[in-house]
Every structure is written in structure tokens, then in C-alpha cells.
Amino acid sequence: MRIAVAGGTGTVGRHVVEVAQARGHEVSSMSRADGVDLVNGRGLTQALQGGVEAVIDVSGIQTTSTKKAVDFFTNATQNLLAAEKQAGVKHHVALSIVGIDGSTSGLYAGKLVQEDEVRHGGIPWTLLRSTQFHEFVPLAVKIGAVGPLVNVPKMFTQPVAAREVAEALVAAAEAGPQGSVTDLGGPRTERLADLVRAYLARTGQRKRILEAVLPGSMGKAMRSGALIPAPGAAVGRQTFSEWLETRDAGGGRNQ
Numbered sequence: 001m002r003i004a005v006a007g008g009t010g011t012v013g014r015h016v017v018e019v020a021q022a023r024g025h026e027v028s029s030m031s032r033a034d035g036v037d038l039v040n041g042r043g044l045t046q047a048l049q050g051g052v053e054a055v056i057d058v059s060g061i062q063t064t065s066t067k068k069a070v071d072f073f074t075n076a077t078q079n080l081l082a083a084e085k086q087a088g089v090k091h092h093v094a095l096s097i098v099g100i101d102g103s104t105s106g107l108y109a110g111k112l113v114q115e116d117e118v119r120h121g122g123i124p125w126t127l128l129r130s131t132q133f134h135e136f137v138p139l140a141v142k143i144g145a146v147g148p149l150v151n152v153p154k155m156f157t158q159p160v161a162a163r164e165v166a167e168a169l170v171a172a173a174e175a176g177p178q179g180s181v182t183d184l185g186g187p188r189t190e191r192l193a194d195l196v197r198a199y200l201a202r203t204g205q206r207k208r209i210l211e212a213v214l215p216g217s218m219g220k221a222m223r224s225g226a227l228i229p230a231p232g233a234a235v236g237r238q239t240f241s242e243w244l245e246t247r248d249a250g251g252g253r254n255q
Helices: 013-022 066-087 106-119 136-144 162-175 192-202 216-224 240-245
Strands: 002-006 026-030 054-057 091-097 125-130 149-153 208-212
Touching (some): 002 013, 013 026, 013 162, 054 066, 054 162, 066 091, 066 106, 091 162, 106 125, 106 216, 125 162, 136 149, 136 192, 149 192, 149 216, 192 240
Parallel strands (some): 002 026, 054 091, 091 125, 149 208
């Protein structure tokens, strides 16, 4: 089938494009690098021309600001769904985050808005929630590093391989609209600070870790274990340690 991937150059999006192509689909990427801006709608109409049958949305924003997150996901999702209606797209697949119900702050508030837009957007849909990706750890280091220190949110997570999330999303596109499907998490529950410590050791960075308690419902979800999948969720194969072993010791690779 013809599949368009919103956020196709991102952490998961690159894998979605590769997996879909490997399975024989005709795939196009929709990102700013491809001349498409989801927030203002630029390039969307052209990107969905030519009989696109399914859209997989893995677009995102790196922020802890509730307003920025809500504005981004509201505008991006509304623009995307409107363009899909115009183009005759038959299936919208969206990626969200495990355990964010009740969150009213930060990124999670934005993702809940996105989910609501998808459910009521008029395009047959599938919604997959996953836990954080292994790549979340180097991102947390990058954001939290201040000189010799790394500020890390107090958080329990069950990280999953981005490649495995991509495989699940492509399988969902192939299966047709299913509504909310089974959550996907990694094989082990971990403390974010421990993952950061292992990453720093692997990449030869001597930094001190400070665990911070983030405010609001987003921070509460992080530290309470609410982001851990419930029993019965789908479980990925690759552990964080196994993923880390695939990295260059010097940290040169940045997937």
C-alpha cells in the first residue's frame, strides 16, 4: 500500500520508513526536512497526493511546556486529519504514550489532546501507546547536562526499542483500523537514573547524576510508576543493556 509517515525523519519515523519499505510498501516521509510543516499545514496537500492509503503519525515535540505541547499536537493533528479527508486517506495510525491518562501537564497533556483529536477526527483510526524508547536516555542526558552534572527526572520506565515500535505501527497500518490496540512496552522496568548512569559509563562521560522531582501531573506519572504498562501489554524483545551494547563506546552514533 501507499503509506505516508508524519515525522518520518525522527527517532521512530526513520525506522517506520525502513520497515514499511522492507515489507514492500510505497512510503513517503512528511517532515520539515521533506518540505512539510504539520503545524501550519504547509506541503500537506501535496504530500498526500497520489493515492496515499494510510498515514502513520509519529511526529512530536521536545518540551515540558504544557502550552507548547497542547498547541503543537492540536494544530498538527487537526491539519493532518483535514488533509487526509481531502486526499481520501482511509486509515490514520497514531503513536502515543503508555500511562498518561489523567495527566494535565507537560508533553503528556499534548498527547492526550492528540488522542482525542484522532478519535473524533472523522478518519478510521488505530492508536498505539508505547513506553519511552531507549533513545530517550541520551536525550535526557543532553537536556539535563549542566557542566559536570546531569539533572534527571525521578522516573520509572520500561524502555522499548524504537525499531520494535516501528514494526508494530507498520503492522497496525497493514491490519486496518482497530481503534486502541494493546500497549507496547520493553522487557524490563528500570529507573531512569540507573539507565543514565549506564549510558554515561558506556560513553565515557564522568558526570554526577541529580534526580529531580518534576512538578505537576506529568512529574507525578513519571515517579509513581504510572508509565509502566499494565499486565497483558505487548512486550518488546531488546533490553536497554542490549541496545547500549550496539552503541559506539565514544557515543558517536546518535540514532
